[in-house]
Amino acid sequence: MSERDLDLQLVRRIQDGEQQAFTLLVRKYQNRVANILTRYVRNSGDIADITQEVFLKVHRSLPSFRGDSAFYTWLYRITVNTAKNYLTSQSRRPPASDIDAADADSYDGSDALREVDDPEAILRSQEIKKVILTTIELLPVELRSAITLRELEGMSYEEISNIEDCPIGTVRSRIFRAREIIDKQLKPLLEY
Amino acid sequence: MKDINEKLSAIIDDELINDELIDDLLNDEECQASFYRYHLIGDVMRDEAPHQLLEIDISQQVMSRIEEQSVDTLIEPVIATDNVVDMPATKAKIYPENNVISFAKRFGQYAIAASVAGVVVVSSLMTSQPAIENNGLEVLKTVPFGGATPVSLQATQQQSQQAVKDYNERLDALLKDHQLQLQTQP
Numbered sequence: 001m002s003e004r005d006l007d008l009q010l011v012r013r014i015q016d017g018e019q020q021a022f023t024l025l026v027r028k029y030q031n032r033v034a035n036i037l038t039r040y041v042r043n044s045g046d047i048a049d050i051t052q053e054v055f056l057k058v059h060r061s062l063p064s065f066r067g068d069s070a071f072y073t074w075l076y077r078i079t080v081n082t083a084k085n086y087l088t089s090q091s092r093r094p095p096a097s098d099i100d101a102a103d104a105d106s107y108d109g110s111d112a113l114r115e116v117d118d119p120e121a122i123l124r125s126q127e128i129k130k131v132i133l134t135t136i137e138l139l140p141v142e143l144r145s146a147i148t149l150r151e152l153e154g155m156s157y158e159e160i161s162n163i164e165d166c167p168i169g170t171v172r173s174r175i176f177r178a179r180e181i182i183d184k185q186l187k188p189l190l191e192y
Numbered sequence: 193m194k195d196i197n198e199k200l201s202a203i204i205d206d207e208l209i210n211d212e213l214i215d216d217l218l219n220d221e222e223c224q225a226s227f228y229r230y231h232l233i234g235d236v237m238r239d240e241a242p243h244q245l246l247e248i249d250i251s252q253q254v255m256s257r258i259e260e261q262s263v264d265t266l267i268e269p270v271i272a273t274d275n276v277v278d279m280p281a282t283k284a285k286i287y288p289e290n291n292v293i294s295f296a297k298r299f300g301q302y303a304i305a306a307s308v309a310g311v312v313v314v315s316s317l318m319t320s321q322p323a324i325e326n327n328g329l330e331v332l333k334t335v336p337f338g339g340a341t342p343v344s345l346q347a348t349q350q351q352s353q354q355a356v357k358d359y360n361e362r363l364d365a366l367l368k369d370h371q372l373q374l375q376t377q378p
Contacts, residue, residue: 027231031232031241035235051250056261118244132236132237179233183229
């Protein structure tokens, strides 16, 4: 199965009038959208508002989404266009060069852009990231290996089962257990 | 709950797509929160999370704004429906009047457009006609027989034949007139 299967299912539901399905798309992608926006938007205080704007545009355009491209590719384009419109409205120039959608997620914005960030918010974010990464380090080897192959290498359960030489059901269980352990540490740090 | 979350984990990885599970997910707020956190774990592992994470789950705000926009767009049809079904006397006038105004406005636009087009056509016809003043004196005419058409390679044979015919008819008329004048002279 491709990554877009769940996305497409949700998109079809929204197109059929089931608006609640859009909530899942927002929850899935809100941080990735915010991450892309940090390349363009200097004021971190505006990121949440512009992220909302992106998803409102996505929702308005969803009736015309035919699924020719991956939903995330489409979302990425809308995100970048929204960021550029924001810069235009702020009378600022957009970055001279764009970054490919494939590289955008791993792009770490310029440090120069961070002078107006909220230090407390950054501290909380760093704490969350630290807890996640530390918990992963402390996972049993088989769980850490399974979730790493899945999240970092993007492997399917079948590919992981071949590498780990175990049934697919075991892979599914290991990845879930890894997530549960991390989530147990993560949940108290989040307000939602 | 554990079983649901394990299925949720598989859904996130696109290893399990099931309509019933998606229905459960859509109806269970706790499941949706887990859905968000599971994705956040992956985002952080791949370094795809912003350096300053969003402090709130914006999905509810987005949905609220979508609902607001939907209500705004629905206001007009709702008013129209009220007028048709059980309209109070004050509201009853709104719908027909709006239609009349709209029709009159559109009709006015068409009338203006038609008038402008008519003026353009008439003026172009007037300016394209040769300025020939017929004062009845054949001798003063400087326009050649058959009209003063410009020399053109695009002139057709049919046009030339018509010109010759006109020329002959006119010549005959002149000769007859001349003979008549001779006969009437003393």
